[in-house]
Amino acid sequence: MKQYFIIFSLIVTSIFSLSSCNDDNNSIRTTAFTLTTENPKDLTDPSVSNLTASFKNINTGRTTTSNAFSGNQLEVELTEGIYHITIEGNVKYSFEEQEMNTKIKGYKESVNITGETASSSLTLFLSQELSDFVIAEIFFTGTTTPEGKQYDGDKFIKIYNNSDTVLYADGLSVLVSEFLTVTKQDYTPDIMSKAMAVSAIITIPGDGTVYPVQPGESIIIADNGIDHREANSQSFDLSKADFEIFYDETNDIDNPAVTNIKTPYDRFLFHNRGSKSMALARIPNIEEYVLDSVNMYHYEYTFVFGEHVIPMDGDCLQVPNEYIIDAVNMTIPAEFQWIVTSPSLDMGWTHCGEIDKDQNRYNKSVRRKVLPTTVNGIEKLQDTNNSTLDFEADAVPSLAK
Template structure:
């Protein structure tokens, strides 16, 4: 299904290039630009009015954040030092839906905006924030561990999925997918469907008949890479025998715990990227699996420029409509981040384990969603603003690691 056209020697060269890339140093010339930010209304909405709009401009080299809220008719004028900026907008919206006035939250995000010259104009598309009541990704342990000899240990990664509602949810049929695109490598993909769908390199589905796996409010379930006691092979690892599910591939050198149900591989096998180059979503599948596999392929092209030459590339994968997605987490590396690979309505931030590429200190760390509050019966309510930068603690101690 997936066709790679890049020659092997070029693949190796590109991997080396990715490992050596870093942000340019900021010269901070002191020059300023009069920037006009123009907000573009969410598509297909009429009679739109905004309130409580706020925007932040984060200069990517210095980390300096400049906030503002002085919008006039969807436009904001501000003087900024020349540089490369990450722009984020939040606010509230009212619009007409067939004669009914609807209130909702709205957000927008744009990365790597180069601000230079005397004046500049930037347009930013706004999206309605999703407010679905379903599972959220509580934790991703993607880095793995190291042995006492300093070798990388495989198989002890996991996902922790949390019921953030006040009612029972069923895990049956929940999809988990890893992104096709990398947050550390931005290309001009054609067609670019990111505003409508998520391009997936691997998709797995929780088994069950519909009500086989109930998860109570405030409870969670674990999807393990391999649901075994990894401490027997690496004392610094984790015992994952109590995981709820595990990823398993029959035709690969994989370990199967017969006491733990296997995830169903809908497309490709889930090989979790251990540096955080890729992102993850969970979603509900409203059509049959056969219909999905027949109707939701995604073919894209781009030109890879390397060594002064342009190489045409093409891939065929699957896409998940954004409307099906109930939660998303963008992962990246601090020194290598280029863009988020989801629509900002799903997640307009990102989190990490490792400040530089191949950071040796990332092992044994996870990203964990912050606790917003605790109910009277001791159940956690997790923070969920659709912004992983704000919602997650990076480089945290894995919750399952003693």
């Protein structure tokens, strides 16, 4: 009798297990999703081909890809969720009686895909893959002392000549975003497709012939251009940096052996958790540009906290996307909400650490990847305008021993 009871118990358990599995399967809902692409405006006779779309579920991290486009539409089955959508392909179009061939891309964040059917549209843009200066590395986290305390002042940015010719760094500006990648608001007017909202700028001095950079060489801009190892054995020697940021109005350290860099707009701040983005730009007549009120951006948004709804506004500088030659979005993965540049400049992001105030982020940088082959013996850095692909996150800083 006992044996029959055991067998009966096993059968009942199996039935409940199967029922549980079926319930789990039924709880996974899918959506028949239709994506419609729109070509960039002002293109003459565009012909788009080889489109591939990637759908990244931000809840699960799972990515679904498809190239089954029919004209400008794609139908794909997706599990319900919130997705970041990325598209890459090729486009032919006419320009001044010439046939142009280039890459085309698209990007859309936080698309809520639910229900039996859903749809969304996405405007494509030309990929601006230039052979110029690129941001090779940003060390924004700072180091720690042997005792585990945070050490400040040894942050730096490395800029690399990724072209085949000598480039002059004179007048090159580093921009810092006004907005945070971990806080998304509906800022109006929305200028992102045309310009970058900027909180700070630093600009390399010179008249255009002072600071040549050979192909495959780099320059370093230090927060403080001193040998930080004297105060912290786990830091770097930045006394041989090409430039240092110096603020006249403060008791900032000034190393006479390192050229001071100009700060024409506000103070240059490294966000040590990586919630702001950076870019390189060539801004004509920078001193005049920052003083001209027409280049200011007044924005408004509504701050919502619980039951409180508060109208907010702010002012900052705006820099046209045409002036920007490279951009890198940075964020905190667990807190990421959006990129704060046009996706035509950068459609991804990189990071140090995983969560807010992550103690593991210190002593790490973000470094651009090196391509496996050289050109005329010169290393080339990867530059697809997608920092998720182009950068090594949580990297060992290049100046570390």
